[in-house]
Amino acid sequence: MPRGIHSTPEFRARACRQVLELSRPVREVADEMGVKPDTLRTWLHRARVEGIEMAKAEETEHETRIRELEAKLKKVEDDLYWAGQENLFLKKAAGFFAAEQNPKRGSK
Numbered sequence: 001m002p003r004g005i006h007s008t009p010e011f012r013a014r015a016c017r018q019v020l021e022l023s024r025p026v027r028e029v030a031d032e033m034g035v036k037p038d039t040l041r042t043w044l045h046r047a048r049v050e051g052i053e054m055a056k057a058e059e060t061e062h063e064t065r066i067r068e069l070e071a072k073l074k075k076v077e078d079d080l081y082w083a084g085q086e087n088l089f090l091k092k093a094a095g096f097f098a099a100e101q102n103p104k105r106g107s108k
Contacts, residue, residue: 012043015035015040
């Protein structure tokens with residue numbers, strides 16, 4: 001990154017995330033992102049000192065959303081199962097009462 005150009009917080013977070021989450025070497029990530037390795041080390045140090053767990057905070061939001069969606073899916077699956085059970089019961093009951101209304105011929 002050329003001198004004097006400031007990076008965005010998202011850019012710094014993405015670079016830090018690659019080092020922290022993917023356990024990639026600082027030099028490799030820095031070369032790929034177009035920054036100096038010392039700059040990336042400074043970002044990592046600042047993130048640790050300030051107590052900002054950028055990667056974990058974002059993952060926590062995703063994990064929370066996934067848990068909510070999984071719970072919602074389970075509830076919908078349970079509702080669908082019980083609706084199917086009710087439907088099966090009603091079919092059997094309808095068949096039972098239909099058989100009472102129309103007795104078999106020849107059984108008088």
